Amino acid sequence: MQPRKLIASIHPRLAVVVHDLAMVWLAWVVTNGLRYSLAPDPMITGWFSWEVGIVLAAQGLVLWWIGLYKGLWRFASLPDLWNIVRAGVLGALAIAVSLFLYNRLATVPRSVLVMYPALLVVCLGTPRLAYRYWKDSRLDFYQRRPSQRVLVMGAGRAAEALIRDLLRENRYRPVGFLDDNLALRGAKLHGVPVLGTLDQLPQLSSEVAAEMLLIAMPSASSAQMRRVVEMCEATNLPFRTVPRLHDVVAGRSSFNELKEVAIEDLLGRDPVTLDWTAIRTGLSGKRVLVTGGGGSIGAELCRQVARLGAQSLTVLELSEYNLYRIEQELSREYPELIFNALLGDCGDAATCERAFTQAHAQIVFHAAAYKHVPLLQEQVREAFRNNVIGTQMMAQAADRHGAESFVLISSDKAVNPTSVMGACKRVAEIFCQNFASRSKTRFITVRFGNVLDSAGSVVPLFREQIRSGGPVTVTHPEITRYFMTIPEACQLILQAAVLGHGGEIFALDMGEPIKISYLAEQMIRLTNKIPGRDIAILYTGLRPGEKLFEELFHPHENYQDTTHAKIFLAQPRSMSWELLDVQLKQAAQDVRDYNEVALHACLTRLLPEFDWRTQAPLDADIVPIVRTLKHHQ
Known part of the structure; x- marks a missing residue:
């Protein structure tokens, strides 16, 4: 790797390490200060001492071992927060063991070891979430464009994941969910409400001024898909769907990919359950x-x-x-x-x-x-x-x-x-x-x-x-x-x-x-x-x-x-x-x-039942005719 690229890759990580060690120092000093401020005869250990150095070393090794520096602040989320919580608890244990070996915990009140992890989680988590919020707001500001109002059919896990991606991309603006599960009525996913059932689609799509319909029901049967598609067609709005689960598993589609509804979605059947062990044994x-x-x-x-x-x-x-x-x-x-x-x-x-x-x-x-x-x-x-x-x-x-x-x-x-x-x-x-x-x-x-x-x-x-x-x-x-x-x-x-x-x-x-x-x-x-x-x-x-x-x-x-x-x-x-x-x-x-x-x-x-001289009858009333169909609103 070229030196410039190496420096470019190390520099952001180094800044994050320095920040986290500063937060460890701050959490330890503040926790000790709070504890000793309540004592009648406080024993001040100083902002910089051998004890603080041991704390920084022990906690720093735990942060590195947990893998906190593999993630990016730009995409900080709940898994990162969970890693911070683990790092705080395990760090407190590592600090306790290290200081016990150093001075038998003579200068460390036990309450400090309890309060320290909680304050450290706040010190490490708040800057990360604030940075992500700032970056998202800044991106929206510079890339703001007209969003298409979409109404989502289904409010399950697939819909939740889809909405998360839509909100991040800012191309679509989700205005509501429709789901036949009455227990979800009035609930919200990422701030987007569940408005009603699928049967209410014609009425609710007008009320929310939807410009597109998204079908987020990858596990729906073909009969259910036919019903939903017929309702979507009746609104005269364009509609898209997410791939079916077996297409995702087979690698033919990605999970949150939006695609046009294909005839296979309407006529295909539920995935078959096979005895793959017997089949593999018979062919391998x-x-x-x-x-x-x-x-x-x-x-x-x-x-x-x-x-x-x-x-x-x-x-x-x-x-x-x-x-x-x-x-x-x-x-x-x-x-x-x-x-x-x-x-x-x-x-x-x-x-x-x-x-x-x-x-x-x-x-x-x-x-x-x-x-x-x-x-x-x-x-x-x-x-x-x-x-x-x-x-x-x-x-x-x-x-x-x-x-x-x-x-x-x-x-x-x-x-x-x-x-x-x-x-x-x-x-x-x-x-x-x-x-x-x-x-x-x-x-x-x-x-x-x-x-x-x-x-x-x-x-x-x-x-x-x-x-x-x-x-x-x-x-x-x-x-x-x-x-x-x-x-x-x-x-x-x-x-x-x-x-x-x-x-x-x-x-x-x-x-x-x-x-x-x-x-x-x-x-x-x-x-x-x-x-x-x-x-x-x-x-x-x-x-x-x-x-x-x-x-x-x-x-x-x-x-x-x-x-x-x-x-x-x-x-x-x-x-x-x-x-x-x-x-x-x-x-x-x-x-x-x-x-x-x-x-x-x-x-x-x-084949006595087969007579090759018999031709299929031709119906004179329908050869040829053009069927004129009314479009059902």
């Missing part, structure tokens, strides 16, 4: 293969597997760019992880064999699949080749190479399928269920619905349509879907993987289905636009193969609970292995011959 030190590891679900599975301490991770991905992206991310975040990137197609037998030869995989997550329902409706050959034949090849390779577990990532569209995509996924489920009884590998299927913000899903589509000025296209006013965040889906997949013994179909608890029209309206409102006025919603009719609502179980599967509250077990429906084997061998030949008619017939034979 294992060799893992993830197919489709560059996609939305596959990439998140890779992140979770790497985080849980897998020995090696091999990713088989068809998209060159997706493979490059996940390779760069994991190599940067987990440099100690043995990572193998394989570019290839699961439907290629040679590629499957190569993947297992290189990976020596113990656990396989098969996430590779085509999933776009309307597109695959006219592409049965590619859907069957990738979603069925690809699964079959990977499963058989896992069996040949002695993998411990094979986890098939399936879809709720496989239940009572009305689309080619769903039918192919259902056939893949049937194969894994029946193959499990003929293999030492545990074959487990995990079935769930839509994930928020995944590639090709409705959320990024709506976001782009809103950015372009609309219209936002919805197929039907009553269409509903289940939604889950990508991290939650992947965590539950990992949990199901350690629950299964082989042959099971696990379905994830997707919560309540959400209307796609509600999703569209909320995404429009979150951009400070009004549905039907600023951005139109266009209903285009159900597309071929599309359902109005999705199901997680077939009526004959008779699902039952598992040890995890958000994971259910479907009873398997057996099928003759010989029949299944013959049908799939013929289908493989039809794939090679590009015989789509025969593949349609194969799906119908394997």
Whole structure:
């Protein structure tokens, strides 16, 4: 360190040390003076003596040991005051011991040792707090600017911390809190009153002339967030929120960061509680293969597997760019992880064999699949080749190479399928269920619905349509879907993987289905636009193969609970292995011959409930219409 910088760093600390020793001297001399002034024959020890020197040395060492000089006066607060109290008490003990060794406390009344710490706390604490108050007042004076009046929703710990930061920054002026806890009514946090309940927002926001609303409820459920956001929207005031607790814990956001409300805040669910010990035991030190590891679900599975301490991770991905992206991310975040990137197609037998030869995989997550329902409706050959034949090849390779577990990532569209995509996924489920009884590998299927913000899903589509000025296209006013965040889906997949013994179909608890029209309206409102006025919603009719609502179980599967509250077990429906084997061998030949008619017939034979010739009905009354919505004040 350069001499000038060294002096600059030492000088302020030296001044503080000199100040504190002066206060120690003052407290000791004044305490003795007060005590001896009450005596008829006072014994004056003098302002400077060996006794005072011992006091300064003992107390100075205690102050240094306590760590009082690590803090800055500019930010003096309660922890600093607590350190001063500790220093005063411990200093009095150190002084008593030192003077006892020096002169058996012959010149020190016992009352001085009692009064001294209290006076020292005042002498050390008052200048620090006064300095901070002066600096804060001076900063406000020189940086004073118009403050935006804000009303805070919630009056818990998050709100208290937020208000503390807002008052320090002076960008916002808190005018009150709203909280449904009636016991807080009339209370104050940092001088800001709790005015009423959340239901009183429209009235109170006008009375206090609020210019912005801040939602400080990081532990609120999605249902509570939807309620609060709807009330905020009704006031026509801009609003912001603090991040949710699991985002803070995961490091995706800082605690008091103000951000716009995202659709994930309204549709996400409460954080899941997982048996991380069982998951970590099942994955730590294992060799893992993830197919489709560059996609939305596959990439998140890779992140979770790497985080849980897998020995090696091999990713088989068809998209060159997706493979490059996940390779760069994991190599940067987990440099100690043995990572193998394989570019290839699961439907290629040679590629499957190569993947297992290189990976020596113990656990396989098969996430590779085509999933776009309307597109695959006219592409049965590619859907069957990738979603069925690809699964079959990977499963058989896992069996040949002695993998411990094979986890098939399936879809709720496989239940009572009305689309080619769903039918192919259902056939893949049937194969894994029946193959499990003929293999030492545990074959487990995990079935769930839509994930928020995944590639090709409705959320990024709506976001782009809103950015372009609309219209936002919805197929039907009553269409509903289940939604889950990508991290939650992947965590539950990992949990199901350690629950299964082989042959099971696990379905994830997707919560309540959400209307796609509600999703569209909320995404429009979150951009400070009004549905039907600023951005139109266009209903285009159900597309071929599309359902109005999705199901997680077939009526004959008779699902039952598992040890995890958000994971259910479907009873398997057996099928003759010989029949299944013959049908799939013929289908493989039809794939090679590009015989789509025969593949349609194969799906119908394997799934009597599926009729590929039935198209989703188009409602002539709604194709196309623009829904005009009133803005609710």
